[in-house]
Amino acid sequence: MTLSELAEAVGAPGRQIRFMIAEGVLPPAVKTGRSADAYNEEHLVKARRYMILHGLGMKPAAIKVLMAFDEAIPIYQSTGIELRVDASIDPTSIDIDSTLKEMSKALLNYTRKR
8 A cells, every 4th residue: 555545544644654654663665666665554553553542642752662562552551450452453343342241250250369
């Protein structure tokens, strides 16, 4: 995909994509010819993750550090419990009710073992 296609897919201007590449958050584009660049699924997943973290109010420097160490997106953190979502999962595909039930079961099971 081209820079403009990647930018459109993640809802960011092309200059934001170039910034992410310059900061090392995204890998450089794949060269396909003399002046043609191409972006792939890795670029798409990482750029989407960056934009989600940015949308959560994180600063670019914090996002860069977080993305260097982990692939998940932190959604909730309190009292030593953290909820993280795999960046490759489409948020609209999450069955929230089912997930909450499974999380509740897991937490109850964990606390009973103590």
